Amino acid sequence: MNKSTLLSAIVLACALTGCATSGNTANSVAEMAKVNNYPGMITYYKAALQQQPDDADIMQKLAEVYYQSGDLESAGFYVDHLQAQGEATPALLVLAGHIDDAKGDFTGALSAFEQAAKQGDNSAALNISQGIVLGKLGRFADAEDQFNQARLKGFDDIAIKNNLAVLYLAQGQFQRVVEMLMPVYTQADFNVKDHQTLAVNLAIALIKLGDDKQAYGILKGMYNDEQLAVLFRQVKNMTVLPAQQTVLPAQGDHHDAP
Template sequence: MKYLIIVLALLVTGCTTTNKVSDQQAINQFTVSQNYLGLIEFYKKKVIEDQNDWQAQQDLAQAYLSYGDLESADFYIQRVLSLSPSPSATAYFIKGQVLARNLDFSSALVKYKQAIDKGLNSAELYMQQGIALAQTKQYAMAIDSFNKARLRGYDDVSIKNNIAMVHIYQRDYQSAIDILLPLYEKDSSNETVNANLEISMLKQKKEKQGENSSLLTDTGSVDENADSSVVTLKNDVVSDEVEVTTISAEEFFTAQSVEQKSQTESVKKSAAKSKRTYHIQLGAYDTMAEALEKRNGLLSTQLPITIRPVELQNSETWYRLLSGNFASYRQAMTFAKQNQEVLNPHDYFIQVTR
């Protein structure tokens, strides 16, 4: 009889272990395949069996969040936070993500802080915190949070892209370009990086020249392709890997348009009064890739070469290679003569901008 009881006990333990392994395998399969509906059904069964299974409800909230059903995610995670005897750090993190996805970034930051205080130390948490800080205009703290995510192993490209977005929000376009251009040169297939780089370059040009400024040429060297330059901002996504719904660069600038109306008017006036600047133009290309390829071929000349986009009246964008930034035509000519040996093999002329 004694041995029979031991055998039965071992059988029960074996069945329990097998069920746990089977459950974990199902969870892994649903997660890897991003079958969030499967995860939802899996955890809902557990909650139906035991409405005090707080871990199952937390996992169910996460599944709903991944699926994009924010109302259901909020319902279950709020139950965990309100009714469970000891909510986990992850529960606060999930609640913070729900709030952020609903664009309540200030409240999300409170939950992220609670998650950190309870011991959560993941790269994803600091990444999401950085996004919320950026959206609440706490830019220095946002960059610090992104770098904490970097130290915890978050993808470098996503980190750099989000830091660049902070610089765009601050209208520090050159800093954004300095971060994004090397990423573009290494991998031109990343659409998010490409979009943010183009935004940075176009906004930098717009800021320097003022809205609806004209690109002019000196009468001695006419550029037949010069045209009115009107910058059009393109849509942007902070990162494909970040699940928080963020305000795009375009929406950010649109939201600021009212408070900046007087500033914009002053920019227009100052732009109209601004002096001309002169550059050595070494070419104009249809795409950024062509311009970069040409610029890279000119690096051996050791000339300072920048790429400047200009939008033509037919909505096409050209990318110009410019060298130098001079206050007068005479200065530009002097520079050209000093570098005649380097410039002569290339078609160039003096480009005048205002």
């Protein structure tokens, strides 16, 4: 039996008996997601789409991976196609909102998130997403309300405080930021490496309040002196701090894998 005939026989046997690869494939995708192997996941989902054209679930997962990889054009292409086909699940709307947010279309992002909420997504994560874009639109009170809603649903405390800090910094409420973040920073088990965003937000507030020494002590292990000089100068020269920062949950700076 030559190689071509052998391969054909193996393919036929798998088709007839259902070779036990689905579990291995799922494990493989999960492993790729753990190491952010976006090219590998894209290849996998595109191959799956070739086998099952127009499968909405596969297409949405592909769009999610494209979004995670930073290819917003490709992600938007598949999301737009799914929506044109009448798909309007909460998960798809949330993905559409994240894509719009990443593109700078904060109004479009908010609309998508609000539609997802109307479709039944009552998650704390959606409250966070809504709060972030509301902050970027300058609707600080509404943003704070969304963050507090997430807090009431048990969302990570440090992530909540970081998002609130961004709002307060944007409004010039620097002392409020220090009062909220300093108790967390000074806890015995606080690890700056795991929570750099909180440390930076706290340091920015201290710089704006003129406490350069304490801010330097917080940042010195994260940046070299040249970088710190630039950072201090930029912060001091800012009259209004933009609420354009997305703060992720403290457990890890990544999106959930599809």
